[in-house]
Amino acid sequence: MSYGVNVKFPYELKKKPWEQTIKPFNRWHPDVPMAGRVKPGEVFSVQICDWTGGQIGNNDSANDVRDVELEQVHYLAGPFYVEGAEPGDLLVVDIADIGMMPGPEGQYGFTGVFAKENGGGFLVDHYPDAKKIIWDYEGIYCKTRHIDNVRFAGLTHPGLIGTLPSAELLAAWTKRETELFDGNPERVPPLCALPTAEKALPGEATGAVAERIMADGARTVPGREHGGNCDIKNLSRGSRVYFPVFVKGAGLGLGDFHFSQGDGEVSFCGAVETAAWADLKVDIIKGGVKKYGVINPIFKPGPVEPRYSEYLVFEGISVDEFEGKVHYMDATVAYRRAVLNCIEYLKKFGYTGEQAYLLLSCCPCEGRVSGIVDIPHAVCTLALPTEIFDFDIRPNGDGPTKADRGAQSNCT
Numbered sequence: 001m002s003y004g005v006n007v008k009f010p011y012e013l014k015k016k017p018w019e020q021t022i023k024p025f026n027r028w029h030p031d032v033p034m035a036g037r038v039k040p041g042e043v044f045s046v047q048i049c050d051w052t053g054g055q056i057g058n059n060d061s062a063n064d065v066r067d068v069e070l071e072q073v074h075y076l077a078g079p080f081y082v083e084g085a086e087p088g089d090l091l092v093v094d095i096a097d098i099g100m101m102p103g104p105e106g107q108y109g110f111t112g113v114f115a116k117e118n119g120g121g122f123l124v125d126h127y128p129d130a131k132k133i134i135w136d137y138e139g140i141y142c143k144t145r146h147i148d149n150v151r152f153a154g155l156t157h158p159g160l161i162g163t164l165p166s167a168e169l170l171a172a173w174t175k176r177e178t179e180l181f182d183g184n185p186e187r188v189p190p191l192c193a194l195p196t197a198e199k200a201l202p203g204e205a206t207g208a209v210a211e212r213i214m215a216d217g218a219r220t221v222p223g224r225e226h227g228g229n230c231d232i233k234n235l236s237r238g239s240r241v242y243f244p245v246f247v248k249g250a251g252l253g254l255g256d257f258h259f260s261q262g263d264g265e266v267s268f269c270g271a272v273e274t275a276a277w278a279d280l281k282v283d284i285i286k287g288g289v290k291k292y293g294v295i296n297p298i299f300k301p302g303p304v305e306p307r308y309s310e311y312l313v314f315e316g317i318s319v320d321e322f323e324g325k326v327h328y329m330d331a332t333v334a335y336r337r338a339v340l341n342c343i344e345y346l347k348k349f350g351y352t353g354e355q356a357y358l359l360l361s362c363c364p365c366e367g368r369v370s371g372i373v374d375i376p377h378a379v380c381t382l383a384l385p386t387e388i389f390d391f392d393i394r395p396n397g398d399g400p401t402k403a404d405r406g407a408q409s410n411c412t
């Protein structure tokens, strides 16, 4: 399998997404034509570009991150028709293996901070400008010329994988997200991304069907009941995911591969974003949705993960950093404080705040909701693996070793 001779669904990185033999799609809609058929038990290999379709270059300017067209995303492989799958079944997907594409276009990854006007990120009030770092692969490891003294092994996974929605489910998504958007339509960044025909790719559809998909198809930004853009780093090699099926044939689609990602993917363009291939195997549990009471996908992590055993863990509580106000049991505020606390710590060693923010977004750090009952504060933690640094970052009596640690790319 892999990128050798048996790739069933290939992607050529030298060509644009719309020039591919099997065209990617970037909207969720029940009428997106199936890109191919697979049988339960069959292993098949899929290739796909990075989530932006190659908009971000291997260079030292963040201009392309600043100017990225988010209407284009995410470029997805599929949808794949699974023989025998019907609404109400569970689609079982084994992620048998994942790897990087050959050649210079496939051997780098990028991590970015989006500008406030273009989506922002988890810490948008602190870091409102576009930034970028480039990662080079060394087999299972990655390192970057934009952050010194750091190297780690990837827990590689598709950030986005899911099944096609039914017409009813799509209508429910559009209704609830429109209601949310209408609550504050002028907000920057917006509360959510509503359907837009701009840059929509309907896969192989043409004519009226294509127009319908482009006008009404759900954007791929959030994770939903079908899976989608959940950005769960543990959907890696050897994992098994159970998806609810909403249309005949299931319509499995995937993309947005991450060489590595930290829990929360906090900077939004936040993993080591990459083109990749995946070997998949599918199976079906008839009537599994009702049998197991499944609303959202469930999964079993794989047995192959980087073995980091030492962590420095940063706590955060739900008291904001602006006015010192308590936000009752708000895990979002608590996690933000944990991330900010870790960034402040790393700055003492000479990293810029932007480098630390980008690193926490894409290195294999673990986020937890540690306490959610001790009124009035939620407590969240961020665990940073100390072994990804080639020097000791643990606190000691001599204080932190401050040095020049390079810099992220800025806009030019």
Ligand code: ZN
Binding pocket: 051, 159, 256, 257, 258, 270, 271, 273
């Ligand atoms: Zn991604």
